[in-house]
Amino acid sequence: MEHDTNSFILLAAILVPLVTGVIALLGGRLNTSALRSISALGFGIPLIIGIYLFCNFDASLIGEYNFELRAPTGLESIGIYLHLGLNAISLPLFLLAGVVGLAAGLYAMNSKAERLNLYLALLLFMLGGLMGTFASVDVFFFYFFHEFALIPTFIMIGIWGGAGRRGAAIEMTIYLTVGALLSLLGLIALYVTSGVDSFSLLELRNYLSEQPLSETVQSNIFALLLFGFGILVSLFPFHSWAPKGYAVAPSGAAMLHAGVLKKFGLYGLLQIAYPLLPEGGEHWFSLIVWLALGNILFIGLVTIAQKDLKMMLGYSSVMHMGYAFLGLVTFSVVGVGGALLMMVAHGLSVALLFMLATCIYHRSQTFDMSAMGGLATKAPVLAAFFVAGTMASIGLPGFGNFWGEFTIFAALAETEHTRWLVAPAAIGIIISAIYGLRAVANIFFGQPKEVFVAQLESDTVVDLKLSEKVPALILIIALVITGLFPRLLSDNANSELANLYPVEDTLPHHEVMTLPSTTDAHKELTH
Amino acid sequence: MIDILFYVFAATVLISALVMVIAPNAVNAAMAMIVSFIGTAALFVLLEAYFLAILQVLVYAGAVMVLFLFIIMLLDVDKSETSYFNDKMTLGASIIGFGMVVVLVCSAFLGGNHLPEPGLLPVIENPTGEGLGIEYTTSTKSFGYSLFTKYMLPFQVAGFLLLAAMIGVIVVSKKQEENS
Amino acid sequence: MNELLAEFLHGYAATNEWTVIMPEIMLAILALGMLGAEMVLPKNSHGLIPRLAMWGQALILVVLLSAGCSFGGDPKGYFSGMIEQTNVTHMMRAFFLVCSIFVCYLGQIYLSKQNLAKTEFYHLVIIIAAAMMLLVQSAHFVMLFVALETVTVAFYVLVAYCRNNSLSLEAGLKYLVLGALSSGILLFGIVLLYGVAGNPELAGFSRDSLAYGELAKFIELNPDNLLVKVGALLVIAGICFKIGAVPFQIWVPDVYQGAPTPVTAYLAVASKAAGFIVLLTLVRGPLAGLSEFLVPVLSFIAAVTILFGNITAVTQRNVKRLMGLSGIAHAGYLLVGVIAALTIDWAVYAVIFYLVTYLLASFAVFGVMAHLADSADANQELEHYQDLARKRPFLSGILTCGLGSLAGIPPLGGFIGKLFLFVAAFQAGLYGLLAISVIGVVISIYYYFGWIRECYFGTQVAESESVESAPLLTADRVMLGALVLGTIAIGLVPAVLPIIP
């Protein structure tokens, strides 16, 4: 395995946050500005590296990984290497982690959290773990980095969380550990039963494509992975941890977790479970469909009922995961591609919304939406950003989420046995519009509620400060870029997915009569 | 003839053991214990393990039990402890447990259906030790020899065991000096 | 006395190579030397003795490791088959030495707060270390018994060491009675094996049926002899007491709570490890013939042990009992590894790896406990740890890493240990046990993280019950830091622990 310098640059994207994190942790006596500049490095460099790698990405390596790096760590005996690399599927998420990480970092740096150095250090560790998660070719390290990023969430919720943090932190951690362990068992099962003596996704893939496992084995292992990852992605009955957890989590943690870390599960299903265990996916098809509908409709309606802003956001992020699952069950390039877009865009939008929710809280001193109103007059930019975030999350064209949802719907309509799903799934866009716009109207428009008038008059209510604008803008711009130029992601991913997922030509080919060139208005040359 | 001796001694051992277990008074228990130890020694003699028989009498019946009696007297706890008769719970539980163990033991050893009865080998005066291990002998000399050859290591370790025990006894029971 | 016997016995004596147990001998000399030192040294310089103990053992550790490097690797018996040295035993000898070094360190902290005899403590600790080293090497039941009893008797004393504290004495008494009971059971088992295997009427009977090798041959031939089974299970029962496996785990919380903290650590780590290695040696050696009979029994024990330990620990507030109960749970995981080792060879090393990570993590935790303990250290409740992160940031950091590793959280060593165990168990096809273990791990998250939660998410309690104890010296920082760094290093680069072949 030859390592070019880019491999080590990739490694640096993981190490820099960790190192800066350690510095921030130990440098408790650093003065704030030094602390900020150091952590700014830690937050910024991964994104820079991500963009650099994005530019140097060689899409022609189908079924291969770019920037591969393979180093033994002492687990060779069970076929585990520190095996890093990026392919067209992990690259978008790698970038996502970079963007959200930078935004969260910038926002956290200027927050007034006590023990700021510890806070930043934990965020940096989390970021490092995330970069590692999506840069791992070795499924063990894929899991390892995820857990690595998970623990800081627990501590951050515990220390800086809102009311009821003690319980929520433990509950969330236990719940997520269940999921993580199940998926770990699934991965081990994959390793043991496949008989290929390696945890490397590449080798597993190549090996299993030659001799796939028997159907029962596939469905069993798939079940482990499905429920393990499902819990992490808050698949319908296993979502209880999410709303409360996010509601109490400090903004940085919520942004990184809801925005990026949560995508781990989907990524695992997308990159590992479905390609390696196709029959397993088939076996659990109907179950996943119903659970995903549960996410969209049940949780959607529950979201409508929420009064607390952050709970509402938490539930909505649970709801949107349903689309991603629907995209996956189609087991087609279209659906999975849609899910991929969905993951990236949703990550950006939900991070934006969680951040803005905290900004709102700083001004309104409450999360109760029914006790606000008229904020837009005092904070127009905040209102504009929040509207942008809401519109993104309810799938307005121009933001990436639209492409994700639309592609998924298209994928559902592609084959006969999923076509009926389009309508119920699409009801979700109405539901999300309802709660999204209702939140906007309650918080920003109309007359302020009586309880809120005094608060609104207090001079603490100012428009977004620069330190809040910049991270928000970063996310919005990223959202718009994904919305305007989805090809940036899709083109590479398409060819890669076509390698992982079956492509049969389901398009009908009708003969096309060229229109008679009369003065008829519809005269057209067909291209 | 010898068989009868066996039954006698066995009965002695068991009965005195039972007495020791149920005797309310600790001193009586200790006395019964001594008897059962001596009975054991007698059984050893029947099995022609004379050295061990002596050892048994000296160490157990002599040192250990005297130590026990000494402590019992010292602590003056020989006031009859009958509470366990009233404590029906304990009583019942112990009887049941005892019964089950006895059943298991009998099922294991009665009638030699699990363990074939080997014939008695002759006791050799001068063991030669062909094959592995020394033939069964009464000669104390071979005993000593093997202790210092084959069982050298355990023998040394046992020495340290005694040392540790001694130190321990000192640590636990010596009057604490109010220094440090 | 004829020549035949003489030369026969000389054949035995020829194999008594004292050099191969040089570390043990040096330890014994060290132990004795310290008694001497106490006599010759003036009172005011008795502070040297613990250093003597630690540095002496460190020296011996060096010797041992250098010897271990020269060790070929293929098993070899010495002392007429009393002991057998394999690379497992080499690792474990180092393991026990490290343990006793840390125990001496903890003892130093602990004794500095107590008005007790000092030197004897280190003496006994060292003797136990030597005995355990022999215990794991023993290849003969007599050797096993004597070494085991040495360890046990010394532990009786150590548990009851705090003689002016009735809790410690009570713990000692409980350990004594139950320990003696279990060694009675163990002995009965040994005797049955010895008798049956030596029975001339049975096929393949052996003249030296106390030796593992002979016994193994015999059991291979007649595995379903009732008394063999009974004997084997009774022996295993005796060992279950040592490792604290259901149903012989019940003594653990009381004794752990009553015993002085360093002794608790010693019991929790070294004694348990010794038990596991003995168990491994037995089930893979003499009792290998019984494996298809043993596997279900052991699996049952393992499952119940995991669940009992974890579930009971959930509601426990006293940290020493908590460590005891969680220790039971860990014993369960290790049993899974042992069962896997019946079919998967490298699982042995997985078990050892797990033991090492367990050692580092537990000593980190116990170290913090020892530092925070006041003179009555039996009653440390979780409440004492509220807001520790503010009062003693360093200690709480150490504690967090230790607990995290015990809980098996990446990137700490405990996670890698569990990983190896799980992979081995999977390869052995122990799916049920894996499920149970996962449940156990999940439950364990609750109390481990609950403890961490006490330290960090403090609700600004009054400074009243803040633990005033001596400020940390550099030595303390070095010791505890070394433990945590070791844990993290193993977690990140398991290669630093060259155990898995």
Add this chain to the structure above:
Amino acid sequence: MTIGLNAFLLVSGLLFAIGLLGVILRKNTLVIYMSLELMLNAVNIALVAFSRYNGTMDGNIFVFFIITVAAAEVAVGLAIIVALFRRRQSVMVDQLNALSR
């Protein structure tokens, strides 16, 4: 002698059981401890019997070790019991349960 091996084993087994009974039944720590010695004794009988009938000396030597160990144990045990008595003025197990739950 026509008495077979199993007879001795039965005796030893029963003795073992009786010792166990004592441990369960009695509240007096000293008596409990004696019962434990009884169990060791039972083991000794079995060992010697086996040793005799199998015709190997190892059993005897084992007994030797067991007796040594037992003596040591007794010493330590009694010391602990005495120390505990000094603190609690009792040797009855049902009064020695300060450590629980």
Add this chain to the structure above:
Amino acid sequence: MTATQTLLFALLTPLASATLIAFFLRRRGALASYVSVAAAAAIFVFTVLAIRDMGDEGIVASWDWLTFGNFNVSMGFLFDGTSATMLTMVAFVGFLIHVFSLGYMADDGARARFFGGLSIFMFSMIGIILADNLIMIFIFWELVGFSSYMLIGHYLNTEEAAAASKKAFIVNRIGDLGFLVGIVYAYWHFGTTNLSEMQGIILANSGLISATIAALLACGFIGKSAQFPLHVWLPDAMAGPTPVSALIHAATMVAAGVYFLIRIEFLFPDSIKCAIAILGTSVAVYAGFSAYGQNDIKKILAYSTLSQLGYMAAAFGLGFPGIALFHLITHAFFKALLFLGAGSIIHGCHHEQDIFKMGGIFKKMPITSITFLIGVLALCGVYGLSGFFSKDAILIAAGLQGNVLFAMLTLGAFLTAGYMGRLVWIVFFGKPKSKAAEKAHESGFTMLLPLVVLAALSVVGGYMNLWPEQLGGIIRGSKDALHHLDGYDAMHHTVLILGSAACIVGLLGSFFFYGVGATEDRLEKKAGPVYGFLKARLWFDEIYGYYVAKIQQRFANLLSVLDIFVIKGIFVRGTAGVVGLLGLGSKSLHVGNIHGYVYWFLIGLIFFWGVASGLFKAF
């Protein structure tokens, strides 16, 4: 500059202006408004250039936008006669309304946001017009929805604006749901969503026409053009500033639904067309009646817009898309005129919107009033005015098809004349009925100019032969088709008579019934129940309100209770509780008494021994 680039400029100029305003001109309202107006002007210029260059092949361009497997989304232009006609109208009317807004919004604090919104709207609207495939149409469809949301909610801190904007967006979403499903079905049905390709396919094999897909796509039209039953948002949308009502909710966006139908006319089987005709007719009548119940001048116009949209739908349904487009254009002229006039009046009356508080406006604001009256006449279809030609054609078409529709539509014409008359008599004549009305003053130049221009267009807009020949090809086509139907001439005369009669009767009737400058609604006094019925508009809003507040919300609350108590409470917390209880139980096993522990050993011993002697065969 190639024609394609011209179109691109026409499309992107407003976007650029919107971005510019959003990022740099938020606090510079005046500058922002000029930028936006300039952008609108530029659009018109580019449109003209594009039409000049389009030739008779039209302009076609396409760019791939997203590809996953078989699913391919492209963005492209299909700039043919139809879209040229529409674009011209939108660009021109849009420009005029921008100019009008200069004056109307002059003293508004959030001008920048307003003009930014207008620019976004222009961008999205032009996107719809130029789009060459359904997906692109959908995208811009959503965007116009968003800009209308933004502009309706312009007066942020009024409750009704907040509610109305929300309502508009959500109701539109409901329509778009069907639209979306229709698109994805169509994609896999035809293998493409490109308009001309689909048309080619259908020409080749008309068997591929699918009623389902057509119906689903029509849902989009129903939402956007506020047809039954999704019409409720349009009247409320009047909460927005008047220019917005004129531009979005009268002239262009609501008409976009009709335009969309015309674009995909070839996808419709007759059954669906017939349904649409009936739908449109009923809406025309329904809205006509509802207008009588309104006192807010803008709401009256809103209902009239509804009914005119009904006419367009009917025209389309009757199989004459061209005529629908024709009416769309003329309607855009006079309805924009009417709204702007109303805006001018409202502006003059200091934002008084209740017609019964106006009166005597004619003397105060002559120009406004004259132009307004022209608009009214055009709307009523007085002979010679633009409205006449288009409505006339629709009535003829209806007459030739069937009597019921014909009668209904004629009735609609009558109603239109009636409520417009009511408005005119009450607002313009008599004496001022409020302080505001007394202090009414004529508006400034920037507001009058658009009125005049639009008035002129409302007069002459109907004469096709005045149009540039590139435009309105489809209209001519449909007109010819209509002419060649037999019975055309007879029907022509009947319609001529009936139509004129309808408007005369309506105007005069309202004159006599309400009287000049009435101070309160006579209908309300004389026949309260009737008025109440008309005011209630068939209780649509009430029903929807009930559904939202009582059914949907309660169901949601129920589910959230389920979620918290069953899923979280029982499953999650329950498990934890069980473990905790077990823990307490097993904890209490440590009794502390040695006996309590010896029992364990005993049990263990018996268990092991028993297992060994095979008592438990479970193993």
